[in-house]
Amino acid sequence: xTGTTSASHDMPNDNPIKETMNIVIVGHVDHGKSTLxxxxxxxTGTLPVGKIEKIQAICQQQGKEFEYAFLFDAxxxxxxxxxxxxxxxxxxxxxxxxxxIIDAPGHKEFLKNMVSGAARAEAALLLIDALEGVKDQxxxxxxxxxxxxxxxxxxxxxxxxxxxxxxxxxxGIEKEYTEFLAQLNVIPQYVIPASAKQGINITxxxxxTPWYTGPTVLDSLSHFSLDAADTEQPLRLPxxxxxxxxxRRILVGRITAGQLKxxxxxxxxxxxxSAVIQTIEAFNVDxxxxxxxxxxxxxxxxxxxxxxxxxxxxxxxxxxxxVSTSFRANVFWLGQRPLERNRTYxxxxxxxxxxxxxxxxHRIVNANDLDDRQTSTSVQRNEVADLTFxxxxxxxxxxxxxxxxxxxxxxxxxYDVSGGGIITEMIRDEQEGLRTEARERDSAWVKGxxxxxxxxxxxxxxxxxxLFTGPDTTAKAFLARKLESxxxxxxRHAYLxxxxxxxxxxxxxxxxxxxTEAVRRYGEVAKLLTDTGLLVLSTTxxxxxxxxxxxxxxxxxxNPTPVITIYMSKEQESLxxxxxxxxxxxxxxxxxxxxxxxxxxxxxxxxxxxxxxxDFQFSI
Amino acid sequence: xxxxxxxxxxxxxxxxxxxxxxxxxxxxxxxxxxxxxLLWLARxxxxxxxxxxxxxxxxSYKIPAMIxxxxxxxxxxxxxxxxxxxxxALANGMxxxxxxVECCTALKTEGLKLLLEEKGYTGIILGVxxxxxxxxAKERYFSPRDKNNEWxxxxxxxxxWDQYKISxxxxxxxxxxxxxxxxxxxxxxYIKLENIPxxxxxxxxxxxxxxxxxxxxxxxxxxxxxxxxxxxxxxxELKNSKVAERAGRAQDEGRGMEQLRKEGYM
Numbered sequence: 001x002t003g004t005t006s007a008s009h010d011m012p013n014d015n016p017i018k019e020t021m022n023i024v025i026v027g028h029v030d031h032g033k034s035t036l037x038x039x040x041x042x043x044t045g046t047l048p049v050g051k052i053e054k055i056q057a058i059c060q061q062q063g064k065e066f067e068y069a070f071l072f073d074a075x076x077x078x079x080x081x082x083x084x085x086x087x088x089x090x091x092x093x094x095x096x097x098x099x100x101i102i103d104a105p106g107h108k109e110f111l112k113n114m115v116s117g118a119a120r121a122e123a124a125l126l127l128i129d130a131l132e133g134v135k136d137q138x139x140x141x142x143x144x145x146x147x148x149x150x151x152x153x154x155x156x157x158x159x160x161x162x163x164x165x166x167x168x169x170x171x172g173i174e175k176e177y178t179e180f181l182a183q184l185n186v187i188p189q190y191v192i193p194a195s196a197k198q199g200i201n202i203t204x205x206x207x208x209t210p211w212y213t214g215p216t217v218l219d220s221l222s223h224f225s226l227d228a229a230d231t232e233q234p235l236r237l238p239x240x241x242x243x244x245x246x247x248r249r250i251l252v253g254r255i256t257a258g259q260l261k262x263x264x265x266x267x268x269x270x271x272x273x274s275a276v277i278q279t280i281e282a283f284n285v286d287x288x289x290x291x292x293x294x295x296x297x298x299x300x301x302x303x304x305x306x307x308x309x310x311x312x313x314x315x316x317x318x319x320x321x322x323v324s325t326s327f328r329a330n331v332f333w334l335g336q337r338p339l340e341r342n343r344t345y346x347x348x349x350x351x352x353x354x355x356x357x358x359x360x361x362h363r364i365v366n367a368n369d370l371d372d373r374q375t376s377t378s379v380q381r382n383e384v385a386d387l388t389f390x391x392x393x394x395x396x397x398x399x400x401x402x403x404x405x406x407x408x409x410x411x412x413x414x415y416d417v418s419g420g421g422i423i424t425e426m427i428r429d430e431q432e433g434l435r436t437e438a439r440e441r442d443s444a445w446v447k448g449x450x451x452x453x454x455x456x457x458x459x460x461x462x463x464x465x466x467l468f469t470g471p472d473t474t475a476k477a478f479l480a481r482k483l484e485s486x487x488x489x490x491x492r493h494a495y496l497x498x499x500x501x502x503x504x505x506x507x508x509x510x511x512x513x514x515x516t517e518a519v520r521r522y523g524e525v526a527k528l529l530t531d532t533g534l535l536v537l538s539t540t541x542x543x544x545x546x547x548x549x550x551x552x553x554x555x556x557x558x559n560p561t562p563v564i565t566i567y568m569s570k571e572q573e574s575l576x577x578x579x580x581x582x583x584x585x586x587x588x589x590x591x592x593x594x595x596x597x598x599x600x601x602x603x604x605x606x607x608x609x610x611x612x613x614x615d616f617q618f619s620i
Numbered sequence: 621x622x623x624x625x626x627x628x629x630x631x632x633x634x635x636x637x638x639x640x641x642x643x644x645x646x647x648x649x650x651x652x653x654x655x656x657x658l659l660w661l662a663r664x665x666x667x668x669x670x671x672x673x674x675x676x677x678x679x680s681y682k683i684p685a686m687i688x689x690x691x692x693x694x695x696x697x698x699x700x701x702x703x704x705x706x707x708x709a710l711a712n713g714m715x716x717x718x719x720x721v722e723c724c725t726a727l728k729t730e731g732l733k734l735l736l737e738e739k740g741y742t743g744i745i746l747g748v749x750x751x752x753x754x755x756x757a758k759e760r761y762f763s764p765r766d767k768n769n770e771w772x773x774x775x776x777x778x779x780x781w782d783q784y785k786i787s788x789x790x791x792x793x794x795x796x797x798x799x800x801x802x803x804x805x806x807x808x809x810y811i812k813l814e815n816i817p818x819x820x821x822x823x824x825x826x827x828x829x830x831x832x833x834x835x836x837x838x839x840x841x842x843x844x845x846x847x848x849x850x851x852x853x854x855x856x857e858l859k860n861s862k863v864a865e866r867a868g869r870a871q872d873e874g875r876g877m878e879q880l881r882k883e884g885y886m
Contacts, residue, residue, distance in 0.1 A: 020623040020801070047862070088757040089750040091803050098623055100750075100801060112778040116760070119780030148780070240633070241640045245669040252665075254633045254782075283664045284814060296625075297632040299667060310640060334778050348783050410783040417778050417785065 017098045019226055024102040024118045026145065027127030028137040032158040036127065036196035037090065037103050038068025040218060043203040046092060047071070068196070087117035095222055111144075111382050112334040115420070118145055123152035123224035125217065130169055130193070131162045134176050140367040142177075143384060146184040147330060147422055149404055153181070154190045154220045161195040165208045183370050190220050231293045233257040236321065236398070236406045237314040238350035239268070243299070250281050250299040251308065256350065256405035258316075261291035266302075268312040269396035270323040270435075271560040272442040275302035305453050307560060311352035313396045313406060317443070321396045321406055323435055326427035330365070331411070332384045335418030339379040339411070345418075347391060349409035354395055356411075360388040379419075388427065392578070394435070394556070399423050434520065434556040441527075455533030459493050460607040463530035463561050465554060466596070468539040469547030469579065470568035476539040479568070479589055484537050486593050492606065494535040497525065499542035515544045516553075523557030530561045535605075548577050564605070566596060624810050628661065631798040633782065634761055635665040635745070638796045639672065641786040642743030646702065648732075648886060649674040651686045652835040653807050653818055654747035658799055660816045662745075663697070673700040675735060675744070679727040680710055681837035689819050704735030716839045721880060723840075729885045733769050736793065745796045746886050751803045752865060755881045759797055760785070767791045769884030804865050805858050812851045825849050834865055 025033045041047045055070045092099040104117035118124065124145050128138055145153060155177060163169045174191045181188060193209050194201040194217060200208055203218040215223065235258030243250045260266070260277060267274045280289045281299040292298045313321055333339045339358065347356040364374045365384040379385040400407035400422035411419040456462050466483070468476035480496055487494035499522050506525070510517050522543075529536050540547045547567070555563045567579035568587075581599055583592055600606040638645060647662065647670075649655045662670050676690060694701040706714075709726040716723045736744070750757045760776055762784035777785045788794060802810075811818055822832045830843040831854075844863070848854045 017623055017805075020626050051864075088754065089800070090757060091751045098803070098806075113776065116776075116779045240636050243666065245666060245671065248667070250667060252636055254629065281667055283667050295629055297629045297636070297665070405781070408781055410780060412787065415785075415787045415789060417780070417783055420778075420780050 016096055017093060018096045020098045020100065021123065021224065021226055022100045022102060022121045023123050023125060023221065023224065024104050024121035024150070025125045025127065026104045026114055026118060026141045027158075028129065028132070028135050028141075029105070031127045031129040031132070031138075032196045033103055033127055034071075035068045036125070036156065036158065036194075036202065036217065037101060038071040039196045039199055039202050040101075041071065041090070041092065042068060043199055044092075044094065044218065046094075087113045089117075094218070097222070099221060114141070115144060115148065115332065115334065118150055119148050119420070121148075121150050122226060123154075123221075124150045125220075126153055126155050126188075127158050128155060128173055128177060130157050130159045130173065133173055134180070136368050138177065139180055140382075142181050142184060142186065143365070143367045143370075144332060146181075146186050147332060147384070148420075149400075149408070149422075151186065152224050153186055153188045154192065154217075154224075155188045156192050156194050156217055158194050158196055160193045160200060160209065161198050165193070165200075167209075167211045170209075170212075189223055190214050192217055192220060231257075231259050233294075233403060234319040235260055235264075235266075235314070235316050236350075236403055237266075237298070238352070238406065239308060239310050239312045239314065240351050241310055242308065248281060248301055249305065250301055251314075252297070252299045253314070253351065254297045255292060255294050257294050257403050259291060259293035260298075260300075260314075260316075265317055266314040267317050267320055267443070268306075268308050268314050269320045270394045271308065271312055272439050273306040273308055273312075273560065274317070274443065275304040275306050277301075278303045305451065307452070311350075311354075313350065313352075321398045321403070322426040323394050323396050324426055325391045325394055325429045325431065326359070326388065327395075327397060327423050328362075328386070328388045328425040328427060329409070329421040329423045330384065331379065331387050331419050331421035333379045333381060333411075333419040335381060335411075335413045335416070337413065338381070339385070339413075339419060341377070344392075346412040347389070347395075347409050348412060348417075349395065349397055350406050352395060353412075355392040356389050358387050359390040362386040362388065386424075387421070394431065394559075397423055397426070399425065431552060431556045434523070434553055437520075438527075438557050438559060452531075452533065459533050461492055461533075461535060461600075462605050463533050463535065464564055464600075464605050465526050465530065465536045465538065465558060465561070466564045466566065466600075467547075467551055467554065468537075468566045468568060469551065469577075471570070472541075474568040474570055475587060475589075476566075476568050477541060479566070479587070479592060480537045480539055482589055482593050483596055486597065487535060492535060493533060494537060495529065496537045497522075497529065498538060503542065519543055519545060519550055519553045520557070523554045526554055527558045527561075530558055562603075562605070564600070564603075624806060624813055627802055627806060628664070628810070630801065631658075631661045632665040634784075634796065634798040635662055637782075637784055637786070638743055638745055638762075638798075639666070641784075642794070644739070644741050645672045645743040645745065646675045646739065646741045647672055647745040648747070649676055649690070649701075650747075650835070651676075651682075651690050651819060652747075653811065653823060654749060654799060654802075656818055657802075657807050657810055657816060658745065658747040659693075659697075659699075660814060661798065670697065670699055672745075673702045673739075675741075676701065676703050677728055677731040677735060678703050678705045679723075679731065679837050680705065681715070681727075681839055683822060683835065683838050683841075685819060685821050686835065693817070702735070702739070704731055704738070706731040706734055716837070720840055724880060724885065725883065727837075729769075729880065729883055732886070733884060736769070742788075742793050743796055744793060745798065747799050748797050748886060749799050749802050749804070749807075756800075759795075759800060761797050761800055762786065763795045763797065764788055765793050765795055765884060769793075771795075771882055771884065773882070805855060808851055808855050808858065812855070823854070825853075 027033050056066050059066045088103045090101050092101050102117040104114040157170055157173050170193045192201055193212050200206040201216050203216055205216055236256045237253050240253040262277050264277050278301045280292055282289055341358045344355050344357055347354050363386050364376050398407040408422045410417045468480050484494050484496045506521055507518055526536050540550050543550050551563050551565050565579040567582045569584050572584050649659055706727050714726045748756050760779045825831045825847050831846040832843050848857045
């Protein structure tokens with residue numbers, strides 16, 4: 001092997017490191033990923049002393065030929081089987097970059113490990129065996145890389161020695177694979193003919209491929225660029241937690257897009273709460289920072305003590321994410337059990353976790369033929385599918401192309417992350433109109449000097465709506481009246497607002513049949529009453545709509561004040577609706593009332609006793 | 621410097637995820653450079669506070685300066701220090717002459733297991749790094765351990781897009797590794813950048829022409845030849861070194877580390 005020494009060989013290794021970049025090496029099993037990696041280290045002289053000797057000794061012991069791949073296959077089992085089982089990360093400094101190179105296994109059954117490796121990467125080296133050509137698995141890897149958000153790809157056509165370094169073989173593979181990637185909107189930066197085993201075009205250009213004038217694999221790494229565009233995008237700060245270790249109430253999270261500065265007004269989605277950034281907090285930083293940008297884990301304090309919690313996404317006014325209970329997404333499934341409709345999964349998007357179901361399976365994506373429209377009733381392990389989801393609560397999100405980190409999610413089945421997805425489309429749900437109304441009304445709301453926190457401190461409880469739902473003649477109204485009496489006797493501010501009381505007055509202009517409008521008006525009245533700090537009690541009796549629909553509509557309008565639902569039924573039903581409390585069978589109303597009061601204490605609506613300062617973890 | 625801030629932001633994010641999602645959380649602190657950087661990052665993540673206990677599995681064979689340093693920082697930084705020890709093994713005379721892997725298993729792996737059982741921790745934060753040895757290169761940030769504290773490297777959960785494993789069956793626990801992406805040089809660069817107090821009497825040459833590169837038990841940890849007298853010297857020395865970091869740690873020889881880690885070693 002002769003030829004020109006690549007320029008990078010003259011670059012000393014003690015250049016000041018300026019940045020870190022994650023690169024993943026993917027490819028079909030046996031296409032030579034670990035060998036390429038081993039070669040890269042050995043030929044740049046970046047292996048620790050004795051590492052090659054140690055592996056050579058192990059090979060001799062086992063009567064095997066030395067292979068570069070063994071340098072990074074750590075486990076005995078991996079070396080014995082000659083395969084990579086789990087993703088390994090190795091460090092490699094070249095120029096003024098520190099690379100973390102992720103060697104991802106190529107077996108189909110190890111796809112979850114490949115995905116784990118690739119999801120961390122900013123760029124990928126994709127390996128194809130010159131002798132075997134483009135395999136299904138190579139296409140699947142290309143598809144997954146595009147879904148995982150790895151946009152920079154260099155293709156290495158390896159094992160060129162096995163095809164006699166023939167240009168026509170290389171050009172054929174180059175054409176076929178480039179055309180495939182183009183359908184995924186991926187354009188490879190380079191396609192490099194190489195032989196990792198023989199050290200051809202890895203760190204030095206070789207005479208064996210005189211027809212190739214592009215960079216070596218080593219040089220191609222420096223052509224990958226680090227994504228810095230995120231700071232130009234609209235701000236997204238998914239809240240991770242709220243701390244009160246000392247006098248400061250600090251909201252923490254990692255900015256996923258855009259930037260913020262002291263004095264900015266933030267709006268939190270989906271609650272629509274809003275406040276101004278007072279300080280940016282930091283430990284061992286002097287003077288305190290005045291601004292922060294994408295990628296930073298920050299802590300901020302606000303000028304007002306609004307109630308916000310983990311999962312909400314902070315954004316600037318009028319630039320917030322979508323809010324809906326439905327969206328369409330492309331999903332890859334890694335679970336042991338297939339992904340099915342009518343099963344509940346936990347969806348995690350940024351720091352939010354919410355139960356969800358698949359409502360439609362549009363098609364299974366065939367990696368081999370992307371246009372194929374194969375339909376199915378479930379998604380099997382290692383398949384990619386186009387799906388519509390329905391979440392149990394409103395979710396704030398973006399589409400993947402507008403804001404990457406808030407446009408993707410994972411699905412958890414039981415204890416395990418079992419799939420990942422990127423959101424392609426927001427789907428308006430039936431709450432959209434009410435949600436817009438609430439957002440616009442909240443952003444124009446004129447506040448007095450007294451906030452919800454002060455009211456809660458005085459009253460010994462937070463505001464809430466307690467809604468009794470269930471079939472007729474289950475004594476919902478009786479229990480609601482009883483609860484009101486007991487609460488008021490305890491000194492709480494509770495009020496029974498029967499929707500019947502709106503019918504001849506506020507609702508006089510709408511007919512009996514306009515149930516949707518009646519619920520909307522009830523919700524707006526409840527919004528006013530809860531803003532005064534009141535506990536509002538009601539039954540769903542007067543509305544001619546299902547209890548769940550009513551509760552959801554009121555919740556959307558009074559958000560983030562909670563709606564507590566009490567479902568009452570005379571007999572055990574096979575499928576009980578979601579409710580905070582469910583009562584079945586004959587009632588002991590005194591006991592039920594006590595039970596409701598206990599529940600209200602548990603979930604932090606009622607303080608333990610009136611007069612005592614309520615012990616809320618955070619402000620209201 | 622930008623690369624250190626990248627690493628810092630990622631580690632702080634992981635620490636905050638751990639604190640939010642685990643009710644019974646502890647952080648291992650061996651007083652070495654890595655876990656001390658981790659402790660510093662916790663103070664950054666929680667604005668000067670460390671809202672969980674720091675656990676030290678004391679083999680009784682540690683270098684005395686380490687214990688002095690531990691107690692001093694615990695006082696100054698108001699740390700909740702919890703020390704665990706396999707007293708039974710020590711009473712039965714366990715030491716390295718009975719076999720290094722045997723000794724590590726009894727005093728460290730078992731010592732840790734006893735501490736976990738006693739306190740019922742469900743999340744343990746550790747300062748292991750991918751570049752320390754090749755089994756650690758295959759770790760996840762949030763890595764499950766079964767009821768016997770064992771690590772099943774063949775079937776690790778997927779980990780993507782900062783979504784970690786935070787739900788797990790009762791009786792098992794999660795090891796949390798915020799420093800996985802840091803190299804040995806990054807650790808020293810960060811110590812310098814943030815001016816973090818470290819055990820300079822051991823990590824720097826005190827005029828004897830040698831220093832420790834990695835700290836452990838006195839009988840099994842050996843200093844290396846070095847004239848590095850400050851952090852800058854250490855960084856230059858490491859950039860020009862091709863000797864493995866843990867070359868001075870006797871228990872790593874042969875397949876020692878793979879076996880140890882599978883069974884629950886840090």
